[in-house]
Amino acid sequence: MKANSLHLPIVVVALIALGMLVTSSCKHDPLITGIDPVDTTGHNNPTDQVDTSGWPCSPDTVYFADQILPILVSNCAMSGCHSATDPKEGINLTTYAKVMGTGKVKAGALSGDFWESINSTNPRKQMPPPPAAPLSQDQIDLIRLWILQGAQDLTCNPGYGGCATDNMSYLNDIQPILAASCIGCHSGTSPQGGILLNSHASVVAMAQNGKLLGSVKQDPGFIAMPPAGNGLSDCSINRLQAWIDQGMLNN
Ligand code: HEC
Numbered sequence: 482m483k484a485n486s487l488h489l490p491i492v493v494v495a496l497i498a499l500g501m502l503v504t505s506s507c508k509h510d511p512l513i514t515g516i517d518p519v520d521t522t523g524h525n526n527p528t529d530q531v532d533t534s535g536w537p538c539s540p541d542t543v544y545f546a547d548q549i550l551p552i553l554v555s556n557c558a559m560s561g562c563h564s565a566t567d568p569k570e571g572i573n574l575t576t577y578a579k580v581m582g583t584g585k586v587k588a589g590a591l592s593g594d595f596w597e598s599i600n601s602t603n604p605r606k607q608m609p610p611p612p613a614a615p616l617s618q619d620q621i622d623l624i625r626l627w628i629l630q631g632a633q634d635l636t637c638n639p640g641y642g643g644c645a646t647d648n649m650s651y652l653n654d655i656q657p658i659l660a661a662s663c664i665g666c667h668s669g670t671s672p673q674g675g676i677l678l679n680s681h682a683s684v685v686a687m688a689q690n691g692k693l694l695g696s697v698k699q700d701p702g703f704i705a706m707p708p709a710g711n712g713l714s715d716c717s718i719n720r721l722q723a724w725i726d727q728g729m730l731n732n
Contacts, residue, residue, distance in 0.1 A: 538637035543627040545577055546636040546711055548661070552620050553580065554710040555665030556609050559673060565709055575709040577634040588632035596628060614669065640716030646723035650732045651681055655724050658717045659684065662707050674704075681731040688725050697721065 538544065553574040557563045563574040573579040580586060587593035598608035599616050607615065616624070627633075649655060659667075659678050667678035676692075677683040687693040695703035697713045705712070713721075724730075 537641045538639060542635065542637070543623060543630055544635045544637040545627060545633065547639065547714070548623055549627050550575075550577070550580075550710050551662040551707070552616065552624070552665070554707050555662055556613070556616060556620075557665075558709045559666060562609070581632070586628065586632050589629060591625065591628060596624075599624065612670075638716075639714055640719075644716035644719055646719050649720055649724035649727055649730075651684075651724065651730060652732065654720050655684070658713065658720065662710075662713060662717075666707075685729050688721075688729055694718070694722060694725065 538547070543549065553563075557574045558565075561567060562569055563572050565573050565575045565579075568574075572583050572585070574583075583595070585594040587596070590596075598606055599621060601607040604611055609615065663678050666673040667676050672678075676687065678687065684693065692703060694700075696706035697718055699705040699712065707713075
């Protein structure tokens with residue numbers, strides 16, 4: 482009798498302690514459990530907190546390095562505009578730090594000069610300024626989501642889990658790569674370097690003279706493309722290469 486009544490509180494205390502252990506171990510589950518996957522983009526700094534949510538890319542998350550920076554480089558960072566070498570009004574839009582350093586992006590809020598200028602129809606405020614084409618609605622929507630998600634500096638690895646390169650389609654695989662990273666500079670009436678990349682025929686011509694791959698691989702003897710930002714991912718380069726090897730179909 483006496484032994485039982487002594488044991489009861491011990492059991493209760495033990496159960497409470499066990500309960501606390503279980504809940505606290507849940508609370509302290511590491512947020513990051515994934516093992517660092519092979520990162521072919523070169524953005525993965527092991528000293529940073531690694532955000533594995535980017536691998537594989539979540540369709541609901543906007544990744545600055547992969548989705549926003551190419552838009553800015555391709556539409557804003559031409560020489561004489563917002564490039565690294567001669568940024569107009571000191572506004573350099575070629576890295577995350579520089580973009581945020583302008584103080585013109587308001588994380589979480591659809592206000593501020595950056596958001597207002599890409600949505601403006603006033604020719605004195607509008608960015609990119611006429612005669613350059615305004616950003617497309619898709620690009621503006623992506624930027625909107627990026628701002629609302631906190632204007633973070635996220636990277637995803639489009640090649641995570643393998644980069645499919647079989648049966649490349651010009652329309653579904655190649656054109657989107659060029660649209661994201663190249664066409665802002667290589668289209669219109671006065672394309673940069675006199676080079677168009679906005680039609681199948683023009684891309685084939687650049688592939689046949691070797692400049693398309695040479696420039697994106699940054700091979701010696703070619704001018705590195707895109708001229709600012711992070712460069713194309715290995716997966717995108719492999720896809721361009723595969724499309725060329727597969728006969729540059731207009732499919
Ligand atoms: C910010 C503007 C800009 C972007 C973005 C850009 N280019 Fe260019 N590109 C240029 C300019 C300017 C030149 C001409 C450079 C020169 O002649 O000094 C050029 C030249 C080239 C050339 C000729 C290279 C050579 O070695 O002769 C190729 C090919 C090319 N670009 C392809 C691309 C591709 C592919 C992309 C996308 C992955 C791209 N460019 C993105 C501005 C851009």
